[in-house]
Amino acid sequence: MNSLLLAAIGVSMMIAGYLLYSRFLSRRVFRLSSSFRTPAHELSDGVDYVPTNKFVLWGHHFTSVAGAAPIVGPAVAVIWGWAPAFLWVTLGTVFFAGMHDLGALWASVRNRGQSIGALSARYIGVRGSRLFLVVIFLLLLMVNAAFAVVISGLLVSTPSAVIPTWGALVVAVLIGQAIYRLRWNLATVSVVGVAALYGLILLGDRFPLALPETVLGMSAGAFWIVVLFLYAGIASMLPVWVLLQPRDYINGLQLFIGLGLLYGSVLIASPTIVAPALNRALPEGTPGLMPLLFVTIACGAISGFHGVVSSGTSSKQLDAETDARFVGYFGAVGEGLLALGAIIATTAGFRTLADWEQVYSAFGQGGVVAFVSGGGAILNAGLGLPASLSATVLATMAVLFAATTMDTGVRLQRFVVQEIGEIAGLRLTPVIATAIVLVVCVGLAFGAGADGSGGMVIWPLFGTTNQILAALTLSILAVMLTRKRRPVLPVLLPLLFVLVVSLYALIIQMGTFFAERNWLLLVLDVIILIAALWVVLESAVALSRARSAAPEVEEDDESAPVGGRSVGDGPA
Structure with missing residues (x-):
């Protein structure tokens, strides 16, 4: 199978999904209105609620939900063959992920920017919402602790990624100032920011920074984990326009350039996929494809974490409700393209089937390392990039996206801790809530592993927990749509599928x-x-009540103008 054909089919399906299916969802199901007053305007505070240009917000949303998961999941799942992974990524992106992310964003915007956990109290019930918060907290704990391990591992194994990783923070802060304080044109900011970021990549490739084996009595990996959590804690409390938005925006551009280089190399080199379409010679101990394929590939097909981001940060920055289609659905398309690129890199980036089988000699093998090495080989063959520079580009891409997900995850986990505190009758400040999050995450990282790798202890539950959360988010959407007498099948069918495979995988x-x-x-x-x-069960009862109750009165979407500030206005 030629990888070029696979890439062409996959990209065409996702583009068609955005042009056609997302339009149907926006007009017929969610009925997005340009005149609805979003929480970013209604509750604007210059910290969390900031009306934002849809392209900048897309960058934040996309890079926050992407992280390393759409690389790791497909890069592991191809052990069953490229065909099952390809079908789940493409069909999942079009009919599952895009709808889920757009729907979660819409639901939160229509409820003053409330999180999915808070929405569950209104649409499912108080008891169900408290259990919902438990699932969300555990998921974020897994993401934050495990991604710290992934990032530190890449910084140790690829020292050329150290300078661009930390230098990107300086670039992001300057971009934030240029957009909000200096009022630069967004196109100019984008060109300057991308040029600076790739200049850092060239600098990092020229001057790799490798830490000694021990730093302050810790291993190099453990030291990076501590630094990452300190950074994430500080970043999570800063106003979103200072670091989070500009960092994610420039990373989004960087990812699309990186994907452009990868897909361009596929177009030029047309490498052959050496992995089997359906692997019948699975290594001993490999579990069955059903249902584990659908929880191994979460991000890149459908992911409950996306609903937490959509309702936790993105909904508070949406300038106009109609922007939700671009931010939510196209954000899922971007992640699908990354997952498809990971499939191609880990199946066509090897010279022979024997080389591929050597890497995939056991279940769980592959991952980011296979993506970097396989993708680097394709970049070298297609564009002639030196092997070291190719590895630096891809490793930096993986690190930056994992880091953006991590600092967004810490911010979201802080919100969850504050919600739990309110249930317990405690009003926790952002500083106290963030401190609790860091203590729990660092405690897990070092309590179960002296080298800080303890975050991987509970990682085996990530896939199933993530998909369970996606199903629960879809259940909220189903209740909302039923109350409004809107078409519910586009939500209900994916809900039933994801729920069945997730519960099956848990068992x-x-x-x-x-x-x-x-x-x-x-x-x-x-x-x-x-x-x-x-x-x-609570959702089923709520859905039954919604069907028998009188239709919910529709909001007068056209009655309220979209006032307030937009991205160029920034905080006072």
């Missing part, structure tokens, strides 16, 4: 953890399963 994992006597994961698995089933 399978429960048996595995019991056989391995892994009591920690077994207990967490049971907690997540009970919470999910409880929320599902």
